[in-house]
Amino acid sequence: MQLTLWTYEGPPHVGAMRVATAMRGVHYVLHAPQGDTYADLLFTMIERLPERPPVTYTTFQARDLGGDTAELFKRAVRDAYDRFRPELMLVGASCTAELLQDDPGGLARALDLPVPVVPLELPAYQKKENWGAAETFYRLVRACAGPAAPPPDMPRPPGTAPRCNLLGPTALGFRHRDDVQEIRALLERLGIVVNVLAPLDARPADLARLGTADFNVVLYPEIAAPAAQWLRRTFGQPATTAIPIGTQGTHAFVAEVAGLAGLDPATVPATPSRAAWYARSADSTYLTGKRVFVFGDATHAIAAARVASEELGFALVGLGSYSREFAREVREVAKSHDLDALITDDYLEVEAAIAAAQPDLVLGTQMERHIAKRLRLPCAVISAPVHVQDFPARYSPQMGPEGANVLFDSWVHPLTMGLEEHLLAMFREDAEFHAGAAPSHLGAAAPEPQHLPVWSAEAEREMARIPFFVRGKARRNTELFARERSLATITVETLYDAKAHFGR
Amino acid sequence: MSVLAQTATTSAGCPQPGPRVVQERGQREVFCGLTSIVWLHRKIQDAFFLVVGSRTCAHLIQSAAGVMIFAEPRFATAIIDERDLAGLADCNDELDRVVTRLLERRPDIRLLFLVGSCPSEVIKLDLARAAQRLSVRFTPAVRVLNYSGSGIETTFTEGEDACLAALVPTLPASDEASLLVVGALAEIVEEQMRRLFAAIGIAPVAFLPPRRAGQMPAVGPNTRLLLAQPFLAETARALEARGAQRIAAAFPFGVEGTTLWLQAAADACGADRRRLHDAIALPQERARRALAPHRAMLAGQRVFFFPDSQLELPLARFLARELGARLLEIGTPYLHRQHMAAELALLPDDVPIVEGQDVERQLDRCRAAAPDLTICGLGLANPLEAEGLATKWSIELLFSPTHGYEQAGDLAALFTRPLRRRALLRGA
Numbered sequence: 001m002q003l004t005l006w007t008y009e010g011p012p013h014v015g016a017m018r019v020a021t022a023m024r025g026v027h028y029v030l031h032a033p034q035g036d037t038y039a040d041l042l043f044t045m046i047e048r049l050p051e052r053p054p055v056t057y058t059t060f061q062a063r064d065l066g067g068d069t070a071e072l073f074k075r076a077v078r079d080a081y082d083r084f085r086p087e088l089m090l091v092g093a094s095c096t097a098e099l100l101q102d103d104p105g106g107l108a109r110a111l112d113l114p115v116p117v118v119p120l121e122l123p124a125y126q127k128k129e130n131w132g133a134a135e136t137f138y139r140l141v142r143a144c145a146g147p148a149a150p151p152p153d154m155p156r157p158p159g160t161a162p163r164c165n166l167l168g169p170t171a172l173g174f175r176h177r178d179d180v181q182e183i184r185a186l187l188e189r190l191g192i193v194v195n196v197l198a199p200l201d202a203r204p205a206d207l208a209r210l211g212t213a214d215f216n217v218v219l220y221p222e223i224a225a226p227a228a229q230w231l232r233r234t235f236g237q238p239a240t241t242a243i244p245i246g247t248q249g250t251h252a253f254v255a256e257v258a259g260l261a262g263l264d265p266a267t268v269p270a271t272p273s274r275a276a277w278y279a280r281s282a283d284s285t286y287l288t289g290k291r292v293f294v295f296g297d298a299t300h301a302i303a304a305a306r307v308a309s310e311e312l313g314f315a316l317v318g319l320g321s322y323s324r325e326f327a328r329e330v331r332e333v334a335k336s337h338d339l340d341a342l343i344t345d346d347y348l349e350v351e352a353a354i355a356a357a358q359p360d361l362v363l364g365t366q367m368e369r370h371i372a373k374r375l376r377l378p379c380a381v382i383s384a385p386v387h388v389q390d391f392p393a394r395y396s397p398q399m400g401p402e403g404a405n406v407l408f409d410s411w412v413h414p415l416t417m418g419l420e421e422h423l424l425a426m427f428r429e430d431a432e433f434h435a436g437a438a439p440s441h442l443g444a445a446a447p448e449p450q451h452l453p454v455w456s457a458e459a460e461r462e463m464a465r466i467p468f469f470v471r472g473k474a475r476r477n478t479e480l481f482a483r484e485r486s487l488a489t490i491t492v493e494t495l496y497d498a499k500a501h502f503g504r
Numbered sequence: 505m506s507v508l509a510q511t512a513t514t515s516a517g518c519p520q521p522g523p524r525v526v527q528e529r530g531q532r533e534v535f536c537g538l539t540s541i542v543w544l545h546r547k548i549q550d551a552f553f554l555v556v557g558s559r560t561c562a563h564l565i566q567s568a569a570g571v572m573i574f575a576e577p578r579f580a581t582a583i584i585d586e587r588d589l590a591g592l593a594d595c596n597d598e599l600d601r602v603v604t605r606l607l608e609r610r611p612d613i614r615l616l617f618l619v620g621s622c623p624s625e626v627i628k629l630d631l632a633r634a635a636q637r638l639s640v641r642f643t644p645a646v647r648v649l650n651y652s653g654s655g656i657e658t659t660f661t662e663g664e665d666a667c668l669a670a671l672v673p674t675l676p677a678s679d680e681a682s683l684l685v686v687g688a689l690a691e692i693v694e695e696q697m698r699r700l701f702a703a704i705g706i707a708p709v710a711f712l713p714p715r716r717a718g719q720m721p722a723v724g725p726n727t728r729l730l731l732a733q734p735f736l737a738e739t740a741r742a743l744e745a746r747g748a749q750r751i752a753a754a755f756p757f758g759v760e761g762t763t764l765w766l767q768a769a770a771d772a773c774g775a776d777r778r779r780l781h782d783a784i785a786l787p788q789e790r791a792r793r794a795l796a797p798h799r800a801m802l803a804g805q806r807v808f809f810f811p812d813s814q815l816e817l818p819l820a821r822f823l824a825r826e827l828g829a830r831l832l833e834i835g836t837p838y839l840h841r842q843h844m845a846a847e848l849a850l851l852p853d854d855v856p857i858v859e860g861q862d863v864e865r866q867l868d869r870c871r872a873a874a875p876d877l878t879i880c881g882l883g884l885a886n887p888l889e890a891e892g893l894a895t896k897w898s899i900e901l902l903f904s905p906t907h908g909y910e911q912a913g914d915l916a917a918l919f920t921r922p923l924r925r926r927a928l929l930r931g932a
Contacts, residue, residue, distance in 0.1 A: 011560040
């Protein structure tokens with residue numbers, strides 16, 4: 001048993017949902033009790049997808065447990081097929097149904113549906129969300145591409161453009177949609193055709209075509225690594241290992257794909273980013289040696305460590321990840337900075353490490369954003385788990401040349417700006433300019449002196465019960481209301497009269 | 505409505521007056537009882553909720569909270585792992601270890617709830633025994649209780665019911681005549697009600713749950729029990745078993761509901777009707793004024809309720825009778841006919857009430873009816889908006905102060921805001 005306040009990853013079936021929801025023509029029937037339908041809101045409220053995830057839950061209740069939950073599952077699969085007519089079905093169990101041992105795969109096979117049925121075994125008491133996504137994607141790729149395997153060593157006809165698959169982006173991914181747009185454009189500039197993008201927007205029939213590419217681009221190893229390994233074994237397709245995050249990461253990625261595509265290095269266009277120049281500009285000297293703590297999934301944390309230290313001149317004071325599957329890689333990077341990597345999914349441990357390191361900037365997940373807020377440290381979010389704010393309306397990739405620009409802006413802006421920092425140090429006693437004050441570009445409101453009616457003690461007490469975020473407005477409205485009516489004292493009645501007046 | 509007819513089950517006995525009630529079974533799109541922890545853990549300030557469950561449970565509460573709460577939350581999950589299931593680790597020893605670590609970290613905690621989940625129920629982990637054992641160990645500093653918030657047994661607000669029912673056996677006994685208001689209310693609402701009861705001349709008045717573990721109200725044969733929430737079936741039953749007498753009443757939403765609720769309390773406690781009248785005249789008038797602009801917006805609007813919190817009936821009654829809305833369908837996860845009797849009597853006869861859910865068929869009916877406003881859960885709101893329907897997500901109806909006269913306007917505003925917003929936005 002593990003004591004958990006907040007969790008970095010959901011259960012593995014949520015990973016499967018991220019794959020199913022990203023794809024087209026796939027439906028997932030999940031043997032699960034009624035509360036598990038909460039997972040829909042991750043997609044409809046956090047990512048604001050305009051459709052429900054393609055998931056049917058059996059939503060069994062206690063009264064069903066004495067009866068036949070297997071029959072309930074079969075009915076749910078049949079009904080879901082009839083209603084949604086998917087091209088492929090995924091079937092599996094959530095944590096509770098796993099304990100019932102109803103064998104969703106066997107039950108669904110017995111129905112003899114006219115479409116492929118891929119059973120998922122996702123051990124919920126052992127594995128987590130990213131593993132579940134990776135396993136689901138791997139199973140889907142095997143099921144769809146396996147029968148379509150071309151003979152090995154079939155050379156590409158001369159004169160045709162090199163082709164790659166773009167693997168890893170899912171629903172509810174941290175900036176996956178924008179990364180895909182950026183990397184697809186980058187590959188096209190290099191003259192490389194994207195054969196299949198998956199799982200995002202792919203149909204089962206698209207997965208069947210995976211074997212016809214020359215190589216695979218693995219954008220998110222946490223999700224696509226097992227599928228890419230299988231594709232390597234089955235079709236001899238090599239896969240990229242460079243992650244195109246940051247200016248250098250992008251260069252390394254371009255060099256790697258150029259090699260895999262057999263392009264002449266002399267003809268590869270440059271990929272300049274504004275961020276590289278900004279980081280060299282005189283204004284950025286104040287960034288030198290800012291102490292930064294990095295935590296996230298392995299891919300984003302390792303990339304952030306590199307960008308922070310080599311492209312912005314920050315000093316890394318902590319590096320960690322909740323991706324245990326990639327602990328070795330994270331440890332190696334940490335070691336090169338003389339640090340011990342923090343490999344944990346215990347939020348309290350991360351909080352303690354940040355508090356001990358007292359960094360100038362935290363680069364983390366939404367969890368670290370809360371930790372940083374509590375410790376009053378600047379923070380930028382670099383990785384899932386995601387929050388509604390991680391789906392900005394504007395184009396905001398993390399990868400490629402534009403991604404490098406986005407990183408520069410979003411990591412540098414939370415910091416106190418250059419000269420202001422000096423002034424803060426010089427005039428610590430200043431009432432408005434003290435160390436506790438927020439940087440001026442982050443805004444603060446000035447109080448407005450007014451001749452005010454008197455608040456009765458009872459009304460003051462009532463005011464204290466109003467939620468803090470509306471208290472200011474309620475106070476102003478009540479005082480305005482009282483002044484307009486020349487009331488000398490504000491009572492509880494005045495408070496509610498004003499509320500009824502302004503509420504309309 | 506042919507779909508409805510297929511699933512209709514005729515209840516045994518004589519036909520009942522009031523709206524038609526239909527039962528439906530199928531996929532439910534509802535939260536489990538663990539979700540109640542999101543507000544309960546703020547209400548009782550020195551209580552802690554420890555869910556004994558899976559990673560899914562932890563993820564659910566964190567996601568349902570929508571925004572994560574800045575302060576260290578007073579809830580956590582003891583995540584069962586494969587070692588516990590394989591019997592390599594004794595679940596009870598593990599639980600004791602986790603609770604000990606937790607209480608060391610949080611010496612301010614006086615009341616600890618062990619909350620059962622779907623997995624803990626299925627593996628038959630005996631949390632009642634664990635709670636007893638831990639209570640003995642940590643007495644007198646901490647009292648340990650247990651209840652189930654599992655999705656196989658509870659739907660959303662039934663988690664609050666289970667929690668409060670677990671408190672009932674621990675309440676001190678008393679023969680004193682008193683009024684006990686039951687249901688977690690916003691502090692501001694509680695204060696307003698205290699003032700109103702004082703003005704009416706009802707005393708003493710106590711609230712369950714209290715804000716602190718040390719302030720548990722007493723109960724006995726002279727306790728009058730007044731439900732502030734419509735989903736407290738088990739709690740009411742447990743209190744009645746300790747002698748309390750339930751006051752049958754409509755629920756305090758809107759001017760009418762609040763008046764009927766206070767009136768029922770006044771009558772049951774033998775308070776003077778004229779004094780009641782004087783006490784409520786001003787807030788009643790104020791609430792009517794606050795409702796007027798919302799009524800102008802909602803009159804004639806066609807409203808569809810998906811099942812969520814069991815608040816659906818009283819809210820539908822408020823929308824229909826005080827704001828002039830037309831009701832198309834009232835979905836509710838569960839219908840307690842006895843507690844809802846006053847509400848059922850006030851609802852129009854021609855509204856179908858659907859108890860339970862088959863979400864796909866309900867969506868078919870909703871699309872066919874094309875309501876002006878759909879009240880639904882978070883999973884359905886944006887998909888329906890994308891199809892062109894205006895929605896109000898129902899969880900907000902529990903997360904904001906909505907009871908009583910002073911909140912009637914706020915409650916109406918929750919329903920009119922989506923309509924107002926649609927009228928404001930151009931260029932979609």
